[in-house]
Amino acid sequence: DAMVIQNPRYQVTQFGKPVTLSCSQTLNHNVMYWYQQKSSQAPKLLFHYYDKDFNNEADTPDNFQSRRPNTSFCFLDIRSPGLGDAAMYLCATSRMAMGERRLFFGSGTQLSVL
Amino acid sequence: AQKITQTQPGMFVQEKEAVTLDCTYDTSDPSYGLFWYKQPSSGEMIFLIYQGSYDQQNATEGRYSLNFQKARKSANLVISASQLGDSAMYFCAATDKLIFGTGTRLQVFP
Numbered sequence: 001d002a003m004v005i006q007n008p009r010y011q012v013t014q015f016g017k018p019v020t021l022s023c024s025q026t027l028n029h030n031v032m033y034w035y036q037q038k039s040s041q042a043p044k045l046l047f048h049y050y051d052k053d054f055n056n057e058a059d060t061p062d063n064f065q066s067r068r069p070n071t072s073f074c075f076l077d078i079r080s081p082g083l084g085d086a087a088m089y090l091c092a093t094s095r096m097a098m099g100e101r102r103l104f105f106g107s108g109t110q111l112s113v114l
Numbered sequence: 115a116q117k118i119t120q121t122q123p124g125m126f127v128q129e130k131e132a133v134t135l136d137c138t139y140d141t142s143d144p145s146y147g148l149f150w151y152k153q154p155s156s157g158e159m160i161f162l163i164y165q166g167s168y169d170q171q172n173a174t175e176g177r178y179s180l181n182f183q184k185a186r187k188s189a190n191l192v193i194s195a196s197q198l199g200d201s202a203m204y205f206c207a208a209t210d211k212l213i214f215g216t217g218t219r220l221q222v223f224p
Contacts, residue, residue: 033212042205042214043159088157092212101147101166103212105159 006106023091118215137206
């Protein structure tokens with residue numbers, strides 16, 4: 001089945017140690033998003049790619065970077081994780097066509113920072 | 115800027131009863147879409163229903179319906195015949211990038 005896949009499901013990293021979260025999709029959608037969701041809060045958009053165009057939200061910390069090497073894959077890099085970066089990270093895709101605005105989400109990666 | 119407001123942090127409903135989850139929105143976009151997602155304790159976001167701002171009729175998807183009142187900028191989710199498996203967080207969201215509300219935790223009891 002076509003889907004959005006996030007790996008790993010759980011990630012543990014050390015304070016200050018760079019970490020990369022991955023997302024892949026078989027939907028051939030042109031837009032990919034990264035959200036951060038802290039406990040008991042709403043998901044917060046970090047950035048998104050429209051094709052190869054990177055769009056950063058104004059309040060996304062510089063510590064967070066992203067790469068999209070091709071249509072199928074997108075990565076979230078946290079250069080120096082702090083304790084406050086512990087959260088669920090959700091990847092989503094959409095086709096961004098007329099009448100098609102639904103986002104398809106992966107299962108998320110739960111990041112712990114020790 | 116867009117803003118989504120969900121004023122009910124938590125709701126309780128008895129199994130088989132209907133429940134309404136409130137959502138109001140504020141957007142300057144002339145064309146927009148409104149979504150509801152369900153998030154169980156496992157964490158995945160499950161799409162429930164979509165309403166386009168120009169849709170003439172309220173959206174329905176099985177037991178889910180959206181009470182869309184454009185003049186009042188509200189898009190309330192109605193769940194009919196609640197089931198125990200409906201217990202989850204419910205998020206209202208708007209437009210292309212999906213700006214989310216703060217969510218409502220629904221608990222269905224027997």
